[in-house]
Amino acid sequence: MSNTDESKAANDLMDAMDETMKRLQEKFQTISEELESRLNEMGTRIVDLEKNVTELMDQAGMDEQSRSK
Incomplete structure (x- = not known):
């Protein structure tokens, strides 16, 4: 394998790694936003x-003393 072929293979590998990292970062961002949204919704529901x-x-007539027991 010549230096040119090795250089092209290395560049192709770097491009593939960059693309994979970009997709992973986008997925992580999407999941993070969804999780934050769901946690906020859960807090509101609570x-x-x-x-x-x-x-x-x-309405049932329970006073504050009954609640704390």
């Missing part, structure tokens, strides 16, 4: 659930 439980407890 807050809403806490509010609903408090409202139900109030």
Whole structure:
């Protein structure tokens, strides 16, 4: 194999590695954004659930002392 062939093979390999890294970075970014969005949604749902439980407890006539036991 000549130096030119080796150089081309090395460049091809570098290009393939660069493309693979670019795709992996894009996938990681997408997954990170989806995870952050889902965590935010879950946090909102937990807050809403806490509010609903408090409202139900109030409707059932439970006072603050009963809740803390």
